[in-house]
Amino acid sequence: MMRKNILWIVLIAGCNAVSGQMGINTMNPQGVLHVDGQKDNPASGNTFTASQQENDVVVTASGRLGAGTISPAVKVDARNQGNGAVGFGNTSLSAATADEGAVKYNNGLQYSNGNEWIPLLTAQSGSNKVIVIASKTNNNVKLVNPSANTTTGLQNRQSNYLVSWTKTFENNSGNSFNASTGVFTAPHDGVYVASFNTDMAPLAINYNTDTLSPIQIEAIWQLYDNTTGLAASNIISTVKCANTMSSNSIGNLDAGSNCTASFFMSAGQRLMPYTWFNLNNSNTANFSLNTSADGYNSLTIAEQ
Known part of the structure; x- marks a missing residue:
């Protein structure tokens, strides 16, 4: 007691x-x-x-x-x-088991929507957001794949990877965009809006009656993983924007295209522009861009 x-x-x-x-x-x-x-x-x-x-x-x-x-x-x-501060750790639970609204840390904050773990974007200050502006006033491309040798002149009905840009502006670190290779590398996780224009030098556009091979010009963005490889196995996604034409040209015409797309990019992932066109139903080499200094071929990448 x-x-x-x-x-x-x-x-x-x-x-x-x-x-x-x-x-x-x-x-x-x-x-x-x-x-x-x-x-x-x-x-x-x-x-x-x-x-x-x-x-x-x-x-x-x-x-x-x-x-x-x-x-x-x-x-x-x-x-x-x-x-x-509140600290979060990792978990082996699936997003469905953790349930909607759960938060974990796995090389960055992630939340569960009930089906999958979603990266929680970290806001960047205005002065720290990436903005790239570049122009192209030459005909240097890499044909078929971005690891090929640089060639002068574009090829009809081929993938023409656009290289040898002139960078006119880039803030932040200043080295996210490699103007020589045309490759943009995300410095951190974020949403990036990418846009580029191409304009072919005036040429005769010949109508093709084959409906499976229309007259067209495409501007294409290709997103690669965060390795150093540029093979097909490294591609995460491809966004194509196409302009088509359906009649012969009496004289020479400009044929241009633009592609603007938004990408969620993890740090280290890479983005590259290229063009594909079928304008005269031939495999003639050495087509030219409109390479005047008037800004017909331009590129802009801006982090949101």
Whole structure:
């Protein structure tokens, strides 16, 4: 019996229960459960400094949890003028098992939509967002694949990867876009809007009666993974924008195209433009772009 009495005395000394409230290291609890980590709270009243609250944990009668604050405004509240960070770890649970709204950290914050883990984009400051502007006033391309040798002159009915750009502006690090190779590399996870224009030098556009091979010019963006490879196995997605023509030209005409698309890119993934065209039903080599200095062939990439 004596041991039981001593135990009760110890418990009462360590905490205080008043009107259903329990305080640990404090005789002045401000919630159903109030833990004062540093024993620095006032003995009475409800006026607490930010530094006194910073080491406290409170559970309110409405079921709210405050870590570093005695007045949580939401279900879990860690806001304080001091250290208010909340840490997330990784999990092996599937998005469906973790359920919609779950958050984890796996080389970046991700949230579950109930079906898959979605990267939670980290906002970049305006001065830190990537913007690239470039122009092209030559006929240098890499035919068929972006690892080929540079060729002067575009090929009808071939993939013409556009290289040898002139970079007119790039902010941020200044090296996300390689003007020589035409490859843009994402410096960090984000959404990037990419646009480029091509314009062929004036030429005769010959009508092709084969409906399976229409007269057309395509502007194409190709997104690659974050390795160094540029093979077909490294392609993540391709976005094509095509202009078609259906009649012979009496004289020479310009044939141009534009492609604008938005991409979510993980850090290290790469984006490259190319063009494909079928304008005279032949495999004649060395077609030319309109390479005047009037900006007919331009490229812009802007992070959102």
